[in-house]
Amino acid sequence: MFELGRELKRLLGDGVGRAARDGVSGGDPALMELLALKILRDEGRAAEVAAGRIGAKDPPQARLQAAMIWREVARRAGDAAALRKAAAAAEMAVDALDARRRPDLWARARVEQGFCALTGAELFGDVGLDAAAEVAFREARAVVRGGLAASLADLGIAVVDGRRLVAHGDAADAHLVAGRFAGPIAALDALTRRVVAARTLAAKARLIRADLMCGWGARLGDEVVLRLAVDDASAAARRLDPAYEPLTWARAEILRGQALTLWGEALGDVEAISAAATALSSALDELALDHSPLDWARAQLGLARSLQSLGEAAEDPRAFEQAVTAYDRAGLVLREASGLPLRGAAAAARAACLARSAELTGDLAVLDAAEAALKIELAAARPGRDPIGWALAQLNLARIYEARIDITGKDGGRRARAALALDTAVEVFAEHGLRTLVVEAQAALARLSAPAERRTAI
Known part of the structure; x- marks a missing residue:
C-alpha cells in the first residue's frame, strides 16, 4: 500500500530538501495520505516557511495549507502542539482575508478553524471546543452559498449536532442525526468531478457519521444503529483506492472492524466478530506504525476488543492472552500520549x-x-x-x-x-x-x- 509513499520519500532524499523549501503536498489530502508522519511534519514546516516568505504569491492560501497539514499531524500523533499550530495558521489565514472580496477562501479557512476545534474535542476530550467549532461553521456557511466550503460547513454543523445528542439521544435521534449527513455527503460526492480532494473528503464524511453511529449504538446496544455504522464504513472503504488513499482506507477498515465487533456482540453473532478481527488484522498488515501511530494504536485496540469478545464467547483463555498482547502493543504508542x-x-x-x-x-x-x-x-x-x-x-x-x-x-x-x-x-x-x-x-x-x-x- 505504501510503495508510492516510500518512493516519494526516496525522491525527496534524506534531508527532504524540496519539502524544506516548498513542500510537495500543498495541503492536498490525497498527497498527504502518502507521506509518513516524519515527512508530514517537514511538510508543515515547509508550508509555514512558504507562507512567511517575502513575496509569497498567496500567503492566506499557504496558511490554510499549513493548517490542514498540522491538523493531520495532530490526528496521527495525538500531538497538542501540532494542533495549536494548525489552529494558529487557520486563524492567521482568516485574519488576512476579506470575507467580501474572497468569500470562498475566507469560508474555507474559517471551516478549517472549526475542524481544528472538532479534532481537539475528539482527541483531548474538551467538549467546549465543539461549541467553538459550531460558531466557525455557521459563520462560514453564512458567507457562501455552495461549493466545497459550504459542504464542509454543513458537515461540521451535523457533527456538532450529533456529538451534542450522542450521550443522551435515543435510537430515533440517531437516525435523525444520520439523515443530517446525507446532504453534505451528497454535495461532496457531486463535487468530485471539479475538486479532486472532494472524493477523499466524502469518504471521511461517511466515516465521521459511522463513528457517531458506532458510539450511539454501543451506548444503546442497538443493532440497527450499529448496522448503520458498519454500512457507512464499508461504503467508504469501497470508494477508496488503498494504493492512493491508504490511510483513509485503513481508517475505514478499522472503523468497520470496530462496528462489526459491537454489532456481533449485540446480536451474539460470533461470525461477525470473527469478520471484525479479520478486517482489523488486514488493516494492520497494511498500516505502518511510523505512518500514523495513533491509527495503528486504534487498530490494535479494535483487534484486542474483537479477540476479547471471541474469548468470551468460547471461554478461551488463549484469546484473552492474545487480546492483552494487542492492548500492550497499543500501549507502546499511548503511553507517550498522557493527555489523551x-x-x-x-x-x-x-x-x-x-x-x-x-x-x-x-x-x-x-x-x-x-x-x-x-x-x-x-x-x-x-x-x-x-x-x-x-x-x-x-x-x-x-x-x-x-x-x-x-x-x-x-x-x-x-x-x-x-x-x-x-x-x-x-x-x-x-x-x-x-x-x-x-x-x-x-x-x-x-x-x-x-x-x-x-x-x-x-
Whole structure:
C-alpha cells in the first residue's frame, strides 16, 4: 500500500530538501495520505516557511495549507502542539482575508478553524471546543452559498449536532442525526468531478457519521444503529483506492472492524466478530506504525476488543492472552500520549480483559497486574475532563475486586471498595444517559450484595 509513499520519500532524499523549501503536498489530502508522519511534519514546516516568505504569491492560501497539514499531524500523533499550530495558521489565514472580496477562501479557512476545534474535542476530550467549532461553521456557511466550503460547513454543523445528542439521544435521534449527513455527503460526492480532494473528503464524511453511529449504538446496544455504522464504513472503504488513499482506507477498515465487533456482540453473532478481527488484522498488515501511530494504536485496540469478545464467547483463555498482547502493543504508542482520554479507556479495557482471564484460569498474579495498572491510570485521570472514561475505570476496578473475591473466597474489604466504585460509576453513567452501562454496573452491585452461595447464579 505504501510503495508510492516510500518512493516519494526516496525522491525527496534524506534531508527532504524540496519539502524544506516548498513542500510537495500543498495541503492536498490525497498527497498527504502518502507521506509518513516524519515527512508530514517537514511538510508543515515547509508550508509555514512558504507562507512567511517575502513575496509569497498567496500567503492566506499557504496558511490554510499549513493548517490542514498540522491538523493531520495532530490526528496521527495525538500531538497538542501540532494542533495549536494548525489552529494558529487557520486563524492567521482568516485574519488576512476579506470575507467580501474572497468569500470562498475566507469560508474555507474559517471551516478549517472549526475542524481544528472538532479534532481537539475528539482527541483531548474538551467538549467546549465543539461549541467553538459550531460558531466557525455557521459563520462560514453564512458567507457562501455552495461549493466545497459550504459542504464542509454543513458537515461540521451535523457533527456538532450529533456529538451534542450522542450521550443522551435515543435510537430515533440517531437516525435523525444520520439523515443530517446525507446532504453534505451528497454535495461532496457531486463535487468530485471539479475538486479532486472532494472524493477523499466524502469518504471521511461517511466515516465521521459511522463513528457517531458506532458510539450511539454501543451506548444503546442497538443493532440497527450499529448496522448503520458498519454500512457507512464499508461504503467508504469501497470508494477508496488503498494504493492512493491508504490511510483513509485503513481508517475505514478499522472503523468497520470496530462496528462489526459491537454489532456481533449485540446480536451474539460470533461470525461477525470473527469478520471484525479479520478486517482489523488486514488493516494492520497494511498500516505502518511510523505512518500514523495513533491509527495503528486504534487498530490494535479494535483487534484486542474483537479477540476479547471471541474469548468470551468460547471461554478461551488463549484469546484473552492474545487480546492483552494487542492492548500492550497499543500501549507502546499511548503511553507517550498522557493527555489523551483514549489512553485511560485502553488501560481500563486491558484491566477488564485481565480480570476475565484470571476468572477463567484462577491466576491471581494476573489480577495483581491488572489492579496495579488500573490504579496508576486512575491516579492520573481527570474526571472533569473525561467523566465517562473515569467511570469505566471505576467499573473495571470493581470487576477486579469481584474476581478476586470469587477466586479466593476472601473479602478483605474489597466488597465495600467495589460497591463504592460502582456507586460512583452508576451516577456518571446515569447522568450521561448510558443505560447499558448503568444496567451493567447495577448488576455488579447486585452480585456483590448477594449471599456467597447465590453469587454464581446471578
